[in-house]
Amino acid sequence: MILAIANQKGGVGKTTTVVNLAAALAARRKTVLVVDLDPQANATSGLGVEPAEGISLYGALLRIADVNDFIVGTSVDKVNLIPSEVNLAGVEIELARMEDHLHGVSKVLAPIVESKVFDYILIDCPPSLGILMSNALAAADAVLVPMQCEYYAMEGLSVILNLVERMRRTGANPDLRLEGIAMTMYSRTRLADEVVSQVREHYGDAVYKAVIPRSVRAGEAPSYGIPLVAYAPSTPVAQAYFILANEFLARERARAVAADKTDAVLPPKSSSQA
Numbered sequence: 001m002i003l004a005i006a007n008q009k010g011g012v013g014k015t016t017t018v019v020n021l022a023a024a025l026a027a028r029r030k031t032v033l034v035v036d037l038d039p040q041a042n043a044t045s046g047l048g049v050e051p052a053e054g055i056s057l058y059g060a061l062l063r064i065a066d067v068n069d070f071i072v073g074t075s076v077d078k079v080n081l082i083p084s085e086v087n088l089a090g091v092e093i094e095l096a097r098m099e100d101h102l103h104g105v106s107k108v109l110a111p112i113v114e115s116k117v118f119d120y121i122l123i124d125c126p127p128s129l130g131i132l133m134s135n136a137l138a139a140a141d142a143v144l145v146p147m148q149c150e151y152y153a154m155e156g157l158s159v160i161l162n163l164v165e166r167m168r169r170t171g172a173n174p175d176l177r178l179e180g181i182a183m184t185m186y187s188r189t190r191l192a193d194e195v196v197s198q199v200r201e202h203y204g205d206a207v208y209k210a211v212i213p214r215s216v217r218a219g220e221a222p223s224y225g226i227p228l229v230a231y232a233p234s235t236p237v238a239q240a241y242f243i244l245a246n247e248f249l250a251r252e253r254a255r256a257v258a259a260d261k262t263d264a265v266l267p268p269k270s271s272s273q274a
């Protein structure tokens, strides 16, 4: 299953969500591949991998090499990575020139999906509405949108949700669904509370119950190259990401049951309940 973590707005917690969700899923015995699709390479360094020229999806997208050649290990057990590097920025131009410029990433990731080596593939998107992000949305089964608990965040949210809708409507990715909205960098203020309740009012169950608190620990984690979830699992931010991962897995299970109705036929209730 491919999950794109996307929001065209910068600094809302996309990368922090990618690396911590990956680590939390790994702690639940899932195998995860993180695909860093942002030339800033923050997810790459956040997982303890030094960005290196030539080691990114760039080569695979230009059909220079097999995509499997770019998968590397990270600081977290069971989390693998396709790193990013500055050259990835050039891919925007190369992709734009391709005939089917929206499906480059989807085609490159297809053999990895088919191999079923990974339970989840998480794509960290760059903060723009460019071709890389569109490619991520075209490749994904679902989108997770992190949004900061601040006043103007709602407007940004409608932009990304409209894009998701457009991917469906135009047929670029007819089955793309919104996996959920994760509220990030929450601080106990009246404004933050207002934003959270407004977003819940508008988007209902799409909003995760887990709210990620603001903490300096989250800000310093990238410099260690290990997600907070892995090196300080008892901190409030790490705990919130564990809850988010549990919700994510619960939604996945619910969807699997709904998709296969025959599996949903439950055994008869025990006689004590009759």
Ligand SMILES: Nc1ncnc2c1ncn2[C@@H]1O[C@H](COP(=O)(O)OP(=O)(O)OP(=O)(O)O)[C@@H](O)[C@H]1O
Residues within 6 Å of the ligand: 009, 010, 011, 012, 013, 014, 015, 016, 017, 038, 040, 042, 125, 126, 127, 184, 185, 186, 212, 213, 214, 215, 216, 218, 219, 220, 221, 222, 237
């Ligand atoms: N819960 C949090 N509390 C405090 N700081 C946080 C939290 N989550 C993320 N940060 C910090 O805020 C900054 C932006 O976070 P992050 O890089 O995850 O956002 P992003 O959406 O990926 O940014 P970009 O759009 O540039 O890719 C980083 O310095 C990060 O360490």
Ligand SMILES: [Mg+2]
Residues within 6 Å of the ligand: 014, 015, 016, 038, 042, 043, 124, 125
């Ligand atoms: Mg980022």
